[in-house]
Amino acid sequence: MNLAALAESLDTAALTRRPLPGGGTGLTDTVQAYAVQEALIERRLARGERLTGFKLGFTSLAKMRQMGVHDLIHGRLTHRMEIRDSGSYDASGLIHPRVEPEVAFLLGDTLRPGGDPLAAVAAVAPALEVIDSRYDGFRFSLPEVIADNTSAAAYAVGPWTAPGDLDNLGVLLELDGRVVQSGSSAAILGHPLRALAAAARLAGTLEAGTVILAGAATAAVPLKPGTCVRATVETLGTVQFTTREAADLPGAAPAEAADSPGSAPAPEGAA
Numbered sequence: 001m002n003l004a005a006l007a008e009s010l011d012t013a014a015l016t017r018r019p020l021p022g023g024g025t026g027l028t029d030t031v032q033a034y035a036v037q038e039a040l041i042e043r044r045l046a047r048g049e050r051l052t053g054f055k056l057g058f059t060s061l062a063k064m065r066q067m068g069v070h071d072l073i074h075g076r077l078t079h080r081m082e083i084r085d086s087g088s089y090d091a092s093g094l095i096h097p098r099v100e101p102e103v104a105f106l107l108g109d110t111l112r113p114g115g116d117p118l119a120a121v122a123a124v125a126p127a128l129e130v131i132d133s134r135y136d137g138f139r140f141s142l143p144e145v146i147a148d149n150t151s152a153a154a155y156a157v158g159p160w161t162a163p164g165d166l167d168n169l170g171v172l173l174e175l176d177g178r179v180v181q182s183g184s185s186a187a188i189l190g191h192p193l194r195a196l197a198a199a200a201r202l203a204g205t206l207e208a209g210t211v212i213l214a215g216a217a218t219a220a221v222p223l224k225p226g227t228c229v230r231a232t233v234e235t236l237g238t239v240q241f242t243t244r245e246a247a248d249l250p251g252a253a254p255a256e257a258a259d260s261p262g263s264a265p266a267p268e269g270a271a
C-alpha cells in the first residue's frame with residue numbers, strides 16, 4: 001500500500017471533483033489511514049493552508065447509522081475551510097456536499113490527554129459542517145473515510161459564548177427556514193464535553209486557539225445551491241450561511257473555486 005500515492009489521489013479527487021471508488025483503495029488499517037490523512041493535510045499546508053482546528057466524526061448514533069460506520073474518527077480543519085457566519089458560500093467546487101449541525105469549542109488553554117476539558121475551553125458556539133466525501137456515493141470503509149480527512153470540506157461557527165450548561169440542548173438544522181433535522185447535544189457521546197475529552201486523547205495535545213467540532217448531533221442533509229442553511233443550538237444561538245446560486249457563480253475552474261471558499265459577502269439582490 002503506497003500511502004503517499006493514496007493521499008495524492010484523494011487530494012486530486014477533491015481538486016478535480018472526481019471521486020474515487022469507495023472500497024477500492026485496499027486500505028484496511030486505521031493507523032495507516034491516519035498516516036494518509038497526515039500526508040493529505042501536508043499537501044494542503046504546502047499550498048498555503050493553515051491549521052485552525054480539529055474535528056470529530058461519528059460521535060452520534062444518528063451519524064453512525066446514516067453512514068454505517070461505528071467508530072470515532074478525527075480530522076483536521078484549515079483556514080480555507082472557514083465560512084463566515086451569515087456569509088455566502090460557493091459550494092460549486094465540491095463533489096456532493098452535505099451539511100450537518102455541530103457544537104464547536106474554542107480552546108483558551110492547552111488541552112492535554114486526560115486534562116480537564118472544561119477548564120481549557122474559552123468559548124462554545126453553534127456550528128455547521130459541510131462534508132464532501134472524495135469517494136463515489138459517500139460510500140467508504142472506516143479506514144477510507146479517515147484517510148479522506150473524515151470528509152471535511154468547510155465549516156461555519158456562530159457567536160462564541162462562555163461555556164454554560166451543555167447538557168441536552170435542542171439542536172435544529174433548517175434549510176430555507178424549514179426544519180430538516182432535529183436532535184440534542186446529548187446525542188454527542190452523551191455530552192459534547194466528552195467529545196472534547198476524546199479529541200484530547202486522540203490528538204495528543206491541542207493548543208490554545210484551536211477550534212474543535214464535536215461531531216454532528218443529527219444526520220447530514222444534501223447541500224444545494226441557493227439555499228440558506230441555519231443551525232440553532234438551544235441557548236448558544238444560531239449560525240447560518242447561504243450557498244450561491246449556480247447562475248451567480250463566475251465560470252471559475254473547480255480547483256480555483258476550492259481555493260477561495262465563500263467568505264465574500266453575498267452580491268446585492270442575490271436570492
Ligand code: OOG
Nearest residue numbers: 057058063150151215216
Ligand atoms: C464523515 C464525517 C463525520 C460527523 O460529524 O459525524 C462527521 C461522513 O459522514 O462522511 O463529520
Ligand code: MG
Nearest residue numbers: 100129215216
Ligand atoms: Mg461533522
